[in-house]
Amino acid sequence: MSDRKALEARASELNIAFRSNWKDETLREKIAEAEAEKSAAGEQTPVQDAAPAAVTDNETGAALGTAAPVAEGGGPGQAPALEPPAPDSALKVQGPKRGRWRAGMHFTPEPVILLISDLTAAQKAQIEADPTLLVTPWPGE
Structure with missing residues (x-):
């Protein structure tokens, strides 16, 4: 697998929206930021080739990795809305x-x-x- 494809696969795992015209270093920076945020939040990055454990979410009681019901107005399980870019972005x-x-x-x-x-x-x-x-x-x- 090429380095670019590996970067795109990792970005997809981290739910990073990216464009195909982004430079490799830009994609690496976004991945590093997402991993830093994830580790700061106390989450661990998944270990590849590890058997998934049956873990439940304490708030909903649902198994993690499954879709949890979300209220119409959004909630903790819904991705944040993307803000429109600033006028000079x-x-x-x-x-x-x-x-x-x-x-x-x-x-x-x-x-x-x-x-x-x-x-x-x-x-x-x-x-x-x-x-x-x-x-x-x-x-x-």
């Missing part, structure tokens, strides 16, 4: 008619949405400083 970039290479990416007249978290500070500065690129904060206003 992404950039919409459009290039000239013939295209433009900048910061290792090719921009055409078709708009491209770039997450700022996926860009280095140098890439962001290059893109924003290029006069031939139309750069606007996303979501647009």
Whole structure:
């Protein structure tokens, strides 16, 4: 299994929503954050090839790993709603008619949405400083 596939498998185990265009180091950081949060919460990461034990949740009495009933308004068993990104968390970039290479990416007249978290500070500065690129904060206003 390739390193990327191993990272994606681990991210899926930790219920991390990720995009296929994320860099490997970004995915590693998200996995490390999730594992740190999990260990801080007192949970142990599952040991591979270990036989699952019959463990029940003290609050509901249901076996862990099974779906517990959740109230309509949400509850402890429901994933938190994703917050909309902050206005400056992404950039919409459009290039000239013939295209433009900048910061290792090719921009055409078709708009491209770039997450700022996926860009280095140098890439962001290059893109924003290029006069031939139309750069606007996303979501647009």
